[in-house]
Every structure is written in C-alpha cells, then in structure tokens.
Amino acid sequence: MAYRIGTRGSALATTQTQWVADAMTTADTEFEQVIIKTKGDVTTGSLANLGGTGVFATALRQAVIDGEVDLAVHSLKDLPAKQPEQLRIAAIPERADYRDALCAAEGMTLETLPKGAKIGTGSPRRIAQLLALRPDLEIVDIRGNVHTRLARVKGYEHHHDNAPSAAGSPKGDLDAVVLACAGIDRLGLDWAITQRIDPELMLPAPGQGALAVEVSADKAPDASLAAALAHHDQPAARLEATAERALLATLEAGCASPIGALATYTDGRLRLDAVVAAMDGTKTIRREATTALPVEAITDATLAAAYQLGVKVATMMIDDGADLLPPGPARGNR
Structure with a gap:
C-alpha cells in the first residue's frame, strides 16, 4: 500500500x-x-x-x-x-551524530580561530555556549539552508562553487558557521566540517541528530x-529523546534561557547532561545525572524512568538558579 x-x-x-x-x-x-x-x-x-x-x-x-x-x-x-x-x-x-559542527576557513577550530572572528549562527543555544568559551568572538545572526550558510565561510565559494546559495545572500564574509553534524553528514557535506564539537564544550539541542x-x-x-x-x-534513541524532552518541558515551565541537553544510553545506563546559559555567555549552569535502565524493549515503565531522569536534572538546575538567568529570545534553543 x-x-x-x-x-x-x-x-x-x-x-x-x-x-x-x-x-x-x-x-x-x-x-x-x-x-x-x-x-x-x-x-x-x-x-x-x-x-x-x-x-x-x-x-x-x-x-x-x-x-x-x-x-x-x-x-x-x-x-x-x-x-x-x-x-x-x-x-x-537510530540517532545520527548529535554534535554541533564548526565549519571554518582554513581548517580552523574553536581553539585556533583568531580573536574577534566572525561566527555565523541563528541559535541562541549556540551563541550562549560559544560566548562562554570565547567571549571575544563576534556572533552574526544567519538563516538559510545548509549550502547558503556554508557559502558565508571565507573560501567556501571559491573551492566549492558548485554548491547553490540563495540569490543575493552574502558570500565569504564569515570566518566560520556552526551547524548540526547530522544534517551536514546526511547531505554528504562532511568535508566542510573542521571540528565536531565535543559535548563537553557545547551541548546540542534536545533531540539533535534524531x-x-x-x-x-x-x-x-x-x-x-x-x-x-x-x-x-530504536529503543536507545527513544529513551534518550524522552529524557531530553522531559528536561526541556520542565525547564521551559519557568526558564526562558537557552538550553542544551544530551542523553546517552550505553550498557544499561541512561546519562543526561544539560546546560542552561545566559545569552551573553557570562553564566552557565550545567548538571548531569545517570540512572540504571537495563532494557531490551521499550515499556511504559522504562519510558517513565527516562522521563523522570529529565525532570530530575531540570529540577536540580532550577534549584541552582536556572530560572533566574536572563532570558533568551522566544524559546530559541535550537
């Protein structure tokens, strides 16, 4: 049918x-x-x-x-x-690579970008975590499809002029852009990634890669x-998504700051890492928790346990003042 x-x-x-x-x-x-x-x-x-x-x-x-x-x-x-x-x-x-991708000129990484480098992203979550790592960076708000955003990176349009971009969009005006690894990989553009950013440095959006x-x-x-x-x-992807979305739902009830979260299910244990950050990167609250969750198939009980892990971590963050951080723009956590 x-x-x-x-x-x-x-x-x-x-x-x-x-x-x-x-x-x-x-x-x-x-x-x-x-x-x-x-x-x-x-x-x-x-x-x-x-x-x-x-x-x-x-x-x-x-x-x-x-x-x-x-x-x-x-x-x-x-x-x-x-x-x-x-x-x-x-x-x-099954989930793809959940990490954020730095696509930079001349193979640069977050560590080697020059002072004051211009980085393109429209995500408040990425902006907040980038500024927490590198307060010297200049963030440029960008939108558009993957090719259009990659074309903003210096040198991209020269070496990869077969990639389309929106008419009238700037080209080559940025030192780097930050996108999701999963989307770049799915489009076969992984050559553009100069750094798959470790979640220890930057946590992805809840559900990223899924x-x-x-x-x-x-x-x-x-x-x-x-x-x-x-x-x-896929059971692992379902449990991870349940924990991340439970955290997001709980935090959004009283916190409008950018949120990052990553749940990983391995060897019968579900771990959830999360961050809430002020938009200017001056303050971040990061917490994690793990629960034993041996599972061969998804049941109401395992989903409930994953959901409660998300609630637990969110509650820890609220207790630590996540709801008092300056708000970001309208739920723009992507």
Whole structure:
C-alpha cells in the first residue's frame, strides 16, 4: 500500500524523509513524499524572533491532523516539548551524530580561530555556549539552508562553487558557521566540517541528530504501517529523546534561557547532561545525572524512568538558579 509522507521542502528535509521512506519500504508498503511549506520556510528574519522551536513543525503537524498526509518526518529538535493530543511520535529511528559542527576557513577550530572572528549562527543555544568559551568572538545572526550558510565561510565559494546559495545572500564574509553534524553528514557535506564539537564544550539541542516520525493519535495506522513504524523505533534513541524532552518541558515551565541537553544510553545506563546559559555567555549552569535502565524493549515503565531522569536534572538546575538567568529570545534553543 502507498502512504503519503509529509516533509518540508528543503534539501535536508527531503533527504531525511527519503531515508526514512527507504528504510520502511517493504513488499507491502511504499511512500510518496508530499512537500508542506512551513512558516520557517516562507518567512524571513531571526529564527528566535519567528518563535524558535516549532516554527518548522506546525504546518507539517496540521497536515497529519487534517489527513492530508499519513505521517510526517521531523528533525526531533524542531518539535516543541509539549506533545499535541491529536498526534503521537510513532518512531524515532537510530540517532545520527548529535554534535554541533564548526565549519571554518582554513581548517580552523574553536581553539585556533583568531580573536574577534566572525561566527555565523541563528541559535541562541549556540551563541550562549560559544560566548562562554570565547567571549571575544563576534556572533552574526544567519538563516538559510545548509549550502547558503556554508557559502558565508571565507573560501567556501571559491573551492566549492558548485554548491547553490540563495540569490543575493552574502558570500565569504564569515570566518566560520556552526551547524548540526547530522544534517551536514546526511547531505554528504562532511568535508566542510573542521571540528565536531565535543559535548563537553557545547551541548546540542534536545533531540539533535534524531528524527521523529509522527502520526495521528486518533486514527491508528493499518497493520503494515504500524509494523514498519515499530520496527524503526530504536529503543536507545527513544529513551534518550524522552529524557531530553522531559528536561526541556520542565525547564521551559519557568526558564526562558537557552538550553542544551544530551542523553546517552550505553550498557544499561541512561546519562543526561544539560546546560542552561545566559545569552551573553557570562553564566552557565550545567548538571548531569545517570540512572540504571537495563532494557531490551521499550515499556511504559522504562519510558517513565527516562522521563523522570529529565525532570530530575531540570529540577536540580532550577534549584541552582536556572530560572533566574536572563532570558533568551522566544524559546530559541535550537
């Protein structure tokens, strides 16, 4: 049977969606991509001022609710922490590289960038952590697809002039940009990465590197689709996402500062590291906790334990003053 799978129209979104479709295609299932335009795709301006997390997801989600598509593929970090009652995340496939990527001129790293280097990013989370590491950096707010942002790096357009960029966009005016490793890898542009930033230096956005396949909560998928979704719901990725999103939901209840989080599940233990930072990087609160969680399959009990780990770490941070840090722009934690 053929199913309609909703996606944004960017090269990265369609690539990710095709990867999910190919993985779930069987003798009984095939998928047709349906392009859905979102507010984040058609509106210009700062990502944070557009509403931050959720700006890329709303139209896709509405297409599922309205029955325009049977399922939708999101970058998990694009989904707000509060899950709508009409929808459920039916699968979180195996997670890609969750780290942030520095793409810099002349192979530079965070340590070797010159004083006052111009770094492009539209993410308050990245801005806050960059300034905590290197307060001398000049941060430039940028948007656009991956190729457009990479074209801002000095030398990129000369050595890789076959890569498209938006008409009228500046080229070669920055020393570096910071993007997600997962997206760059999925597009086959890993040559552009000069440093995969250690999470000890910069924690990613909650859900970074993971994809979420969302379906209607009111209409159960048929047997073929349900089986395909269940097969591609990876237990470790599901537990990690649950802890990270629980932390995000708990912190967002009383904290508007940029948030980074990374849960890792190995050898029967789930560890969660998190940071909340002032936008200017002058203060950060970072905490971690671990819980034993031997699991062969996802159950309500294991999900509850992962969720409680997120709540625990968030509560520790609030107790340490996370809710008193100066706020960042509208939930712009990406």
